[in-house]
Amino acid sequence: MNSFSRTRALQQYYRDLFTRTIFLPEADVLPAWLVTEVLNFANPDFASLNDKLTLAQTGLNPEQDRALKLMMGAIILSNSALDMHQHANPEPVDADKIEKITHYIVEALKLDGNKNYLVAGVQVLFRINEISSAIFLISNNLSELSESPVALKILLLVCLMEEDFNQAYVIIEQLTGNMELIGEDPMTLLMVVSALYRLGGCPDSFIDFRPLADTLCRPDSERYQWLIEPANNSKTTVLVGCDKAYFSAHGLSLLLSIFNTNRSELNVHFHIYNCDAGLEQQISGLREAMPELGISLSSEAFRTGKADKVHYASRRLVFLPHALKKIASPVLLLDADSLVRKPWSALKETLEAKDLLLTWDENAPFWESILAAFIYSEGGEPSAKYLATVARFIDINLQNNNAEWFLDQIALAAAENELSAMEKMAIGREAISKLADAGHGEDAFCWVLGKSRQESEAYREYKSSLLENYSALIG
Structure with missing residues (x-):
């Protein structure tokens, strides 16, 4: 997996699945309305929100204050990539905005590299289709992200798209070893059974693949x-x-x-x-x-x-x-x-x-x-x-x-x-x-x-x- 060309060609729908919700409890020190606009409503209006973000009093030390505002700024800039802000013909995020978002994330992590910021950074980069950067961030922080459900799910999707099934199996073992990492997420369960099927298995739960070989069974046409x-x-x-x-x-x-x-x-x-x-x-x-x-x-x-x-x-x-x-x-x-x-x-x-x-x-x-x-x-x-x-x-x-x-x-x-x-x-x-x-x-x-x-x-x-x-x- 180098250029991630197949992953980059994915519809925004799939990037939204694992990036629409960003968990950032550090943002609780900001005004509630501002956090709601950025994280809940996914407001992409950087010009109006950034001034209010800059002026917000957090009570944090200067480095933590700066890191939080940089990460929130990156999220605001990335919100425009979400499907909800696109039309029938979505346009990719422009290069200048990608460079700015990436810079914000890098600077934020230098100032405060806590796990929530790492995960948010991965999500934002994946959201704007910077697959190489997202994977680089995961790879360089595997020990901290090994129990992060969203990081593992993003990595699994990339492995499936690039048809790296051996690596996909390693991730599946990690996810299924602690079912709390999967929860009741239907997309992750779909990825798991699809990967197991492509690896030669015959999953029988969530979706049952055994009917593929059951040639004697025919749907009742009397209905x-x-x-x-x-x-x-x-x-x-x-x-x-x-x-x-x-x-x-x-x-x-x-x-x-x-x-x-x-x-x-x-x-x-x-x-x-x-x-x-x-x-x-x-x-x-x-x-x-x-x-x-x-x-x-x-x-x-x-x-x-x-x-x-x-x-x-x-x-x-x-x-x-x-x-x-x-x-x-x-x-x-x-x-x-x-x-x-x-x-x-x-x-x-x-x-x-x-x-x-x-x-x-x-x-x-x-x-x-x-x-x-x-x-x-x-x-x-x-x-x-x-x-x-x-x-x-x-x-x-x-x-x-x-x-x-x-x-x-x-x-x-x-x-x-x-x-x-x-x-x-x-x-x-x-x-x-x-x-x-x-x-x-x-x-x-x-x-x-x-x-x-x-x-x-x-x-x-x-x-x-x-x-x-x-x-x-x-x-």
């Missing part, structure tokens, strides 16, 4: 109700899975975007979770208003509890193999918050002629390397085997109450990892920016919302124009 039969034609069918609320917020706009760009090329099938009579009637009306799209509808009923978003993201992948048997044409799975921008025929001409096409992100961690935002299947043998494994993995984990965030994504990645080299060659792969872009680039087939669910101005304008232009069709 599905077909409320509106699919169209009997050769057009590719877009499959969208969501609940009633997400249909109203996003699914309807997606439907209009398909009508706007591909009414002669695509069918649309909605798989609605816990569909009620009112929504069934609404979708029937949309089918009549837009007959070109051959709109069809299915549903399944279940209780979700607190993990509803995991169920909603994952159950559509369990349904997909069943849908491929029922629908006569190829199926294209899209996120419900997608907005289609380009003609399907134009995109398809540029894609590999494969039975199965997956969206690939080489800069993502293993559990997010294959994305569920865009999956194209023609229903042949390569698709059938792969998607059956994905469905089985998800279904058994949901039955066992392992409804963990990223369950759908890790199912896609692990199922692909189980394929032979020849089987992998039968699968097409395309970059996410070309197919389903969360950055809302002009050339993408469709736009999706990223983890932050932030809508760019272009996304909002396109969505608003669709709702306005086709208001007569949706009532």
Whole structure:
């Protein structure tokens, strides 16, 4: 691990996970409102806050006073890097600001090198994507940071991104040797089971990987109700899975975007979770208003509890193999918050002629390397085997109450990892920016919302124009 190129390419989301909360009890001597602005609200306004920080009376000796204010200043400057202050296309922290932040941290640690400042320094450097500096700080202070949960978690993530699994295993042993270091942090547990799987293991807790080999188990298809039969034609069918609320917020706009760009090329099938009579009637009306799209509808009923978003993201992948048997044409799975921008025929001409096409992100961690935002299947043998494994993995984990965030994504990645080299060659792969872009680039087939669910101005304008232009069709 030298340049940390893969780690540096990570989305800010992952840096935020381990840096959004900074524990700095030394700051208690500062005015409470100022500490709240900097640490709780992550205010990035250095120009206004630094003057107040400088004038604050702490009662500390000069060196400790200076160290505290330097560290707080570094945190203020780094706050702008957080996802909450970014838009759909985040910009990296500029070089001058990075130099200033680094200088503040170095000077603060020279004046007062206590453990809390060390950990905060690591977090701030990781937050602004200065990976080499963060790792250098950890490496030079291993004895002091060996029991720091956040330092170990950052180090584990870097090891996984750079595929240094031997070092990752050493860190996992340290974390699991004292479970208080992990706590109930789902991301750390996800990193641990992913690393153990990549090392050749078969974890069976948190997320159970044993279903990958259990080829006899098949999800029960009796749970599905077909409320509106699919169209009997050769057009590719877009499959969208969501609940009633997400249909109203996003699914309807997606439907209009398909009508706007591909009414002669695509069918649309909605798989609605816990569909009620009112929504069934609404979708029937949309089918009549837009007959070109051959709109069809299915549903399944279940209780979700607190993990509803995991169920909603994952159950559509369990349904997909069943849908491929029922629908006569190829199926294209899209996120419900997608907005289609380009003609399907134009995109398809540029894609590999494969039975199965997956969206690939080489800069993502293993559990997010294959994305569920865009999956194209023609229903042949390569698709059938792969998607059956994905469905089985998800279904058994949901039955066992392992409804963990990223369950759908890790199912896609692990199922692909189980394929032979020849089987992998039968699968097409395309970059996410070309197919389903969360950055809302002009050339993408469709736009999706990223983890932050932030809508760019272009996304909002396109969505608003669709709702306005086709208001007569949706009532």
